[in-house]
Amino acid sequence: MASGAVVLTKASPVVSLDKHGVTSGLIRVNLNWTSPQAAARREAGEARGLFQRVRASLRAGTAKDVDLDLGCMIRFSDGGKTVVQALGNSFGAVGHFPYVALDADDRTGARAAGENLVINLDHQAEFSKLLLFVYIYGGGGDFRGLDAVVTLASDRGDRFEVRLDDCPPHAHACAIALIKRRKGELVVGREVRWFTPQDGPGIQDTISRAYRLGMTWTPGTK
Template identity: 30%
Template sequence: MAITLKKSGDSHKIDLSKAGQSKQLTVHVNLNWNQQSNQNVGFFGKLLGADSPPDLDLGCMYETVDGAKGVIQALGGNFGAKNSSPYIFLDKDDRTGAASDGENMFIYRPDTIKRVMFFALIYRGASDFRSVGGRMFFKISNGEEIYLELNNPGVNKPFCAAAIVSNFGSQVTILKEEKYFSGHQEADKNYHFGFNWVAGSK
């Protein structure tokens, strides 16, 4: 049975030392959402594509233990890497929500990361998270499962910092963050990654 993180600030700790193989432990992150389009949009919303099925993107901002930082997301085409640093990989870009398994990201070497902020971005189809039913699911290779819903959305905030995974040596913590922002740059300012942002499309 999955552990549910119900409110912002709830967390779950994973003891890497118990696994006995911390370098092989894998964290699987899944983002899924409702497939139907948003029917409660006005004329200008439809002009912007808000009556089409919502397109959500799973991404992350990360920092490794050796100080490297980066962003993995479909926007810009950076899907990460399985077998080299940062050992974080995004499997695909599901533009309609039609894929039953949504979008998935994997941390293959949690021992090498310092922190990873997983986010959900509404690329098109809705102005915020009130209608999309966003949810995130973590499956750890030791059998542990953690579930959280994006159920306290901000109005006209299409970017959700959903969860933070932090490495504390022999322990990894998964925290339900669920904070909403207008976009990447505002979120980055809050979490102090220090990236330089430019407009992009896919």
């Protein structure tokens, strides 16, 4: 848990950015997780004794990397919509449309900074909804054991945290949080809504339909 962060939980899932004075500037959305392979390598490096080192090295050799992708579906006040994500190289931009950008694609979970989205709140009047989501692009499996956490941080140091816990078996995507205007205030609402292969083959389309964002999707690569 980040020190001093406001943690969004099931019991307290919504926070007002306005009440925290976060009404302009940039918000950085950070996704961090520990891949099974990175954890196994760290364990192997810290192991003491020959037997422990051999056993940890074997685990590191068989553990698989997991590629999590952070994204943001955006609906604008004028009815327009778009997505910022690594898939399709739709990295966005901060200084101009869509005023949201992804800084990198962490394919292994080993990057210390994780993946980061930046949202330009100087243009918040143009946003209707921003849905933060994450999905497993490669590596198979699900989110269990990844210790994934998303932190939203303002320019002035305010921090809001969402932990991706209670993952059901086979969950390969999660709607993390929804940023929208409610009763005149910009709020962040914890979602942590999981999706499995049973929900449909096109995960972005499945999430978009679940939140009635009305987006049209085409296959993409990265």
